[in-house]
């Protein structure tokens with residue numbers, strides 16, 4: 001697994017190991033950390049390699065999962081060239097590896113390929129509305145190019161590759177400083193700071209708990225006859241940022257003032273997946289209600305904070 005020491009990757013490692021797979025994590029630690037997989041060291045089914053997918057990769061196995069890419073706006077805006085080349089050269093290297101070894105391939109793409117969409121909720125058929133020179137372009141266009149590579153590799157090399165368009169996912173092990181809304185609110189509640197809300201807080205987010213996302217990715221990786229297919233994976237339960245601020249406070253049992261801040265000009269106003277295809281073809285739908293997922297997440301961060 002490329003990106004196995006990241007937020008989603010480390011949870012996917014946990015799950016695959018529980019299912020009895022041998023798992024190798026390849027990660028450069030540019031945004032992930034060894035701590036995310038520290039609990040797995042010593043597990044005879046697990047090995048961890050430090051490396052960069054932008055260089056050719058030597059490995060043999062049945063399944064290649066490509067989760068390697070900075071994923072949060074502050075992280076990819078700090079590392080624009082790395083983000084573009086990781087998604088371009090890195091994805092190409094891993095597809096070459098799938099071609100050589102005959103492994104199945106799963107690409108972690110993103111709802112950001114839809115850009116600033118005019119269709120709500122977004123279906124897989126929506127081609128997207130992306131600004132190639134905007135502040136998010138290194139990520140959006142990198143991921144779009146990676147998807148094009150995947151479908152080209154399926155068509156020309158006959159490999160079995162699938163694409164997951166992942167929508168906002170949250171849970172333990174997200175980087176507290178990465179700017180995404182749930183951890184931003186949790187960090188503030190832990191420190192006793194006001195909760196920052198951009199604009200009037202009426203913009204929406206649809207948040208998927210990590211356990212549900214991992215289940216969706218496993219089903220997409222395991223299902224037969226899915227070469228070249230693209231699936232939205234996310235939770236269609238859409239909430240405004242103000243509703244989310246309230247839900248995080250409820251989960252934490254703590255309250256804080258709201259601090260309204262200027263809306264960044266690239267802040268998406270709505271993001272919501274249409275998951276009909278995943279429901280019909282993978283038999284998958286999120287099971288964890290927002291309130292429950294937020295409670296697990298809060299408890300984990302509070303425990304981490306207490307250990308420091």
Ligand SMILES: NC(=O)c1ccc[n+]([C@@H]2O[C@H](COP(=O)([O-])OP(=O)(O)OC[C@H]3O[C@@H](n4cnc5c(N)ncnc54)[C@H](O)[C@@H]3O)[C@@H](O)[C@H]2O)c1
Nearest residue numbers: 003005006007008028029030031032052053068069071169
């Ligand atoms: N978390 C979300 O809500 C979300 C939403 C949409 C898509 N995704 C996608 O899911 C994947 C995982 O996201 P995440 O939230 O776990 O992010 P993350 O930053 O926690 O994990 C990404 C991992 O990839 C590693 N990495 C980055 N570039 C690399 C390279 N060139 N070589 C080797 N390792 C490299 C990082 O060190 C990190 O461990 C990403 O591809 C991301 O685009 C995530």
